[in-house]
Amino acid sequence: MQKQSPNLLDKTVLRAAAWLAFKKLTPKAAATNPVMFVVLIGTVITAFFTVQRLFAGQPFGFELTTTLLLLFTVWFANFAESVAEARGRGQADSLRSAKRALKARRIKNGNEENVDADLLRKGDRVRVVQGEYVPADGEIVKGVATINESAVTGESAAVLREAGGDHCGVIGGTKVLSGEFEFEVTADPGHSFLDRMIGLVEGAQRQKTPNEMALTVLLAALTMVFILVVVTLPPMAHFMGVSLDYTMLIALLVCLIPTTIGGLLPAIGIAGMNRALAANVVAKSGKAVEVAGDVDTLLLDKTGTITFGDRQATRFMSAGNTPVVDLVNAAVLTSYEDPTPEGKSVLELAEREGYRVPERPVSADYIPFSAETRLSGITLADGTTFVKGASDAITAWADARDIRIPDDLKALVKEVAQSGGTPLVVATDAQILGVIALTDVIKPGVAERFARLRALGVRTVMVTGDNPVTAGVIAAEAGVDDFVAEAKPEDKLNLIRAEQAKGRLVAMVGDGTNDAPALAQADVGLAMNSGTQAAREAGNMVDLDSDPAKLLAVVEVGKQLLITRGALTTFSLANDVAKYFAIIPAVFAGALPAIAALDFMGLHSPISAVLAALIFNALIIPALIPLALRGVKLRPMTAERLLRNNMLVYGLGGVALPFVAIKVIDVLLSLVL
Numbered sequence: 001m002q003k004q005s006p007n008l009l010d011k012t013v014l015r016a017a018a019w020l021a022f023k024k025l026t027p028k029a030a031a032t033n034p035v036m037f038v039v040l041i042g043t044v045i046t047a048f049f050t051v052q053r054l055f056a057g058q059p060f061g062f063e064l065t066t067t068l069l070l071l072f073t074v075w076f077a078n079f080a081e082s083v084a085e086a087r088g089r090g091q092a093d094s095l096r097s098a099k100r101a102l103k104a105r106r107i108k109n110g111n112e113e114n115v116d117a118d119l120l121r122k123g124d125r126v127r128v129v130q131g132e133y134v135p136a137d138g139e140i141v142k143g144v145a146t147i148n149e150s151a152v153t154g155e156s157a158a159v160l161r162e163a164g165g166d167h168c169g170v171i172g173g174t175k176v177l178s179g180e181f182e183f184e185v186t187a188d189p190g191h192s193f194l195d196r197m198i199g200l201v202e203g204a205q206r207q208k209t210p211n212e213m214a215l216t217v218l219l220a221a222l223t224m225v226f227i228l229v230v231v232t233l234p235p236m237a238h239f240m241g242v243s244l245d246y247t248m249l250i251a252l253l254v255c256l257i258p259t260t261i262g263g264l265l266p267a268i269g270i271a272g273m274n275r276a277l278a279a280n281v282v283a284k285s286g287k288a289v290e291v292a293g294d295v296d297t298l299l300l301d302k303t304g305t306i307t308f309g310d311r312q313a314t315r316f317m318s319a320g321n322t323p324v325v326d327l328v329n330a331a332v333l334t335s336y337e338d339p340t341p342e343g344k345s346v347l348e349l350a351e352r353e354g355y356r357v358p359e360r361p362v363s364a365d366y367i368p369f370s371a372e373t374r375l376s377g378i379t380l381a382d383g384t385t386f387v388k389g390a391s392d393a394i395t396a397w398a399d400a401r402d403i404r405i406p407d408d409l410k411a412l413v414k415e416v417a418q419s420g421g422t423p424l425v426v427a428t429d430a431q432i433l434g435v436i437a438l439t440d441v442i443k444p445g446v447a448e449r450f451a452r453l454r455a456l457g458v459r460t461v462m463v464t465g466d467n468p469v470t471a472g473v474i475a476a477e478a479g480v481d482d483f484v485a486e487a488k489p490e491d492k493l494n495l496i497r498a499e500q501a502k503g504r505l506v507a508m509v510g511d512g513t514n515d516a517p518a519l520a521q522a523d524v525g526l527a528m529n530s531g532t533q534a535a536r537e538a539g540n541m542v543d544l545d546s547d548p549a550k551l552l553a554v555v556e557v558g559k560q561l562l563i564t565r566g567a568l569t570t571f572s573l574a575n576d577v578a579k580y581f582a583i584i585p586a587v588f589a590g591a592l593p594a595i596a597a598l599d600f601m602g603l604h605s606p607i608s609a610v611l612a613a614l615i616f617n618a619l620i621i622p623a624l625i626p627l628a629l630r631g632v633k634l635r636p637m638t639a640e641r642l643l644r645n646n647m648l649v650y651g652l653g654g655v656a657l658p659f660v661a662i663k664v665i666d667v668l669l670s671l672v673l
């Protein structure tokens with residue numbers, strides 16, 4: 001479900017960007033971009049020459065044209081960045097409309113008071129009822145509600161949020177459709193998700209990523225090299241008895257330095273962030289999006305990520321001679337206070353099948369389900385305990401109590417597991433009663449996405465708390481590369497560490513508090529917005545749609561960012577090399593007949609050659625803006641093949657294009673000059 005991003009050539013966007021690009025024509029703004037800074041200095045110098053010649057009564061047409069072309073080059077570079085920013089700004093406006101003046105019922109010392117939402121602070125308790133807007137970001141501590149989050153996510157389907165689980169997160173500005181709850185505020189005003197998103201799309205919080213920094217340094221170094229080359233030209237020319245024109249040298253320098261990629265680099269980065277946002281993913285930094293493109297291993301859990309995660313009980317299968325009613329009764333007792341989908345569905349199945357089940361006990365100790373123990377249960381007032389859980393967990397529990405394992409248990413567990421279902425073994429402290437079969441459905445399309453990721457060189461590993469047989473069946477059906485079964489939360493963390501120790505970059509997704517350490521350890525940690533505050537803080541990205549499969553899209557957005565940057569860098573550098581060979585002979589041909597042999601382009605005159613190159617050099621920036629913003633199309637192939645293809649297309653294309661374009665512009669100029 002992608003949010004509609006404004007049209008690339010939307011008139012209002014372009015107009016806003018054009019103005020913004022003018023405002024950026026300052027030395028301070030240019031200073032962040034070394035290549036453009038050099039062009040700006042060149043502009044000032046050629047402008048000086050223009051004025052000088054004007055006052056000396058000499059012809060100044062070439063100087064003036066060069067000055068204007070250089071100014072346009074910087075303006076086009078600013079324009080590219082501004083279009084990317086302005087496109088984000090449109091998104092920010094629609095987000096800002098979700099931020100309205102909200103009221104809150106704050107609870108203080110047991111009393112309720114009406115306050116402006118601006119006054120809410122971290123830790124405050126607030127009550128919200130049906131029909132109201134959630135006044136701040138927070139976690140539900142009491143109650144349950146369905147919420148329409150469309151103001152923030154663009155998704156209009158109602159979502160369920162409740163206390164005490166991994167789905168307790170609420171976002172300020174969203175609307176409560178039904179139910180009521182109390183929540184604890186987790187963000188001060190100005191630091192909410194909405195605020196963060198708005199800041200991100202407006203580029204206010206944009207910092208250069210490490211890769212972008214490295215590339216900027218490289219481009220600056222190249223610029224330095226070309227400055228040295230051009231500076232040594234006059235003495236050399238002088239030695240050969242040729243005197244060179246300084247305006248022409250500056251024009252030559254600008255043609256040679258990497259202005260194309262220098263001008264498009266910021267736009268490419270912003271566009272990547274915008275694409276992540278359009279997919280409803282809030283990255284805490286541009287770096288996170290970029291790292292996602294380099295990820296080698298993707299850790300996914302099974303339930304809820306690969307499958308829909310709404311595991312439903314579908315069958316009671318008793319073991320040995322145990323009557324099915326005994327199994328059902330025990331299963332029901334363990335589920336009265338089990339709020340998980342699994343627990344609820346056990347009660348529903350018993351009712352649907354018409355069993356007369358025991359009353360809900362008035363006083364009992366409940367054993368809540370945890371991913372650590374992988375079981376849930378109840379101890380009645382008379383001391384009898386009933387548990388249900390993963391087969392290995394219950395077998396271990398039974399072993400510790402010297403409870404005999406029925407002979408046919410293994411076969412029952414296997415039968416459920418082989419169909420891809422999850423067997424829950426039910427036991428009392430006297431015997432093992434049987435198995436509840438839970439079924440879950442694999443999300444459509446995941447197998448194709450994994451195949452696509454594999455083609456891109458990303459390994460997928462499924463980590464699940466489920467048994468190895470079920471895990472194997474689901475893994476095969478979904479087409480993951482590897483799986484780990486019977487995993488506890490800390491196993492995820494260890495797995496991430498092990499992968500990282502092999503020099504791999506790891507991405508994972510999670511929503512629970514127990515996922516937080518792994519989310520923090522992973523290079524890309526995608527937290528679900530529905531998840532706990534701990535998870536949302538630990539991850540470096542948050543998915544507003546709370547769809548764990550979104551991780552796949554995030555990796556693709558990151559890859560596309562890296563590939564686009566690589567392709568345009570190749571193209572830009574190839575261009576510069578070509579321009580060198582296209583215009584140097586023309587510039588020297590008149591003075592040095594020996595070089596005329598190299599002047600295979602047959603350009604009209606040195607002046608038209610240089611102007612043609614400058615015009616091409618300026619126009620190529622806006623011509624590539626659409627590609628920079630949309631991104632190079634991501635085709636499933638390995639990194640090496642991608643690199644080779646890019647070198648072929650963008651490298652060879654980048655070499656060939658300037659020759660053709662400069663020749664055409666030169667012919668047109670010769671008609672004018």
Ligand SMILES: Nc1ncnc2c1ncn2[C@@H]1O[C@H](COP(=O)(O)OP(=O)(O)OP(=O)(O)O)[C@@H](O)[C@H]1O
Pocket residue numbers: 300301302303304338340342343369370371372374375376388389390391422423424463464465466467
């Ligand atoms: N409500 C429950 N009561 C008892 N046992 C449960 C309950 N829910 C799940 N289990 C058992 O605990 C195991 C671990 O559950 P957990 O939710 O940690 O992982 P999972 O959902 O199987 O896998 P994943 O990590 O892919 O989400 C399950 O495979 C199941 O056997």
Ligand SMILES: [K+]
Pocket residue numbers: 254255256257258259260576617
């Ligand atoms: K250039």
Ligand SMILES: [Mg+2]
Pocket residue numbers: 301303304
């Ligand atoms: Mg789970």
